[in-house]
Amino acid sequence: MDPIERSDTLSDKAYERLREALMSGAYKPGDALSIRGLADTLGISATPARDAISRLLWERGLQSGPFRTVLVPKLTKESLGDAYEVRLSLEGLAASLAAPRYTDTDVAELEAIHKGHVKAVNGRNYRAALAANESFHFHIYERANNELLLEIIRGVWLKLGPSLNLLYPKYVQTRQGVTHHEEIVSAMRKRNAGLARKAVEADLRTGLQELVQALQEESRL
Structure with missing residues (x-):
């Protein structure tokens, strides 16, 4: 099969930015994130911000908290x-x-x-x-x-x-x-x-x- 050519989407770029921020310690354990807050920080709409958070939830770089919040995990x-x-x-x-x-x-x-x-x-x-x-x-x-x-x-x-x-x-x-x-x-x-x-x-x-x-x-x- 021939490869599908595409450039990175806003969702990809938001994911990379958030992933790098987590890896470099920009967030602390227990910090809460929101779709709107991430969107505002990156200057993007809610959809790519939501996609980025969803991917990191799946990778366990983030975790779901109470009342539909998203948290930076605390390690034991x-x-x-x-x-x-x-x-x-x-x-x-x-x-x-x-x-x-x-x-x-x-x-x-x-x-x-x-x-x-x-x-x-x-x-x-x-x-x-x-x-x-x-x-x-x-x-x-x-x-x-x-x-x-x-x-x-x-x-x-x-x-x-x-x-x-x-x-x-x-x-x-x-x-x-x-x-x-x-x-x-x-x-x-x-x-x-x-x-x-x-x-x-x-x-x-x-x-x-x-x-x-x-x-x-x-x-x-």
């Missing part, structure tokens, strides 16, 4: 552990695949993203820090040259992204995230697959510990 300790089991396996693999493929230009780009992350952390601009963190990680994973692996990682980040807000501001006070990113950049500069995997996994393990602690503190409030 158990679901967080499940997500990080997948992250450790797949993101460590992606880093090891990407490292030998890194060019001098790639290293320079990764260093620039890292500097932007540090600047956001130092300025306590946590929204920008979350966005830079996502850009940093996916700069690496996209260079693993494995579309299936990348697709699965993106699916995990869709569900996890909002919960990364729980890392701030405490996580930046310890500077652990910054230190791990410096180790990752160093591994990529050396094109060392083993070091790259080890550094990414260390970053993830530290983040998991902090997130579990944040969830425990939140449950006591």
Whole structure:
């Protein structure tokens, strides 16, 4: 069969924008979304906004709430552990695949993203820090040259992204995230697959510990 040619629709573009916002932590766990609110934010009609929300409900990036509301899911300790089991396996693999493929230009780009992350952390601009963190990680994973692996990682980040807000501001006070990113950049500069995997996994393990602690503190409030 001959392929059907078409450009992205408004629904597709709205979906991509909302999906990216969830992955990068633009929304927090428990935030409520509405079709009208999303439509107004994106400057579109209600229909493509509704389609985008419906797709993300199906992907479990969003969940239905009471009184026909749509909510950003809250992760439990158990679901967080499940997500990080997948992250450790797949993101460590992606880093090891990407490292030998890194060019001098790639290293320079990764260093620039890292500097932007540090600047956001130092300025306590946590929204920008979350966005830079996502850009940093996916700069690496996209260079693993494995579309299936990348697709699965993106699916995990869709569900996890909002919960990364729980890392701030405490996580930046310890500077652990910054230190791990410096180790990752160093591994990529050396094109060392083993070091790259080890550094990414260390970053993830530290983040998991902090997130579990944040969830425990939140449950006591």
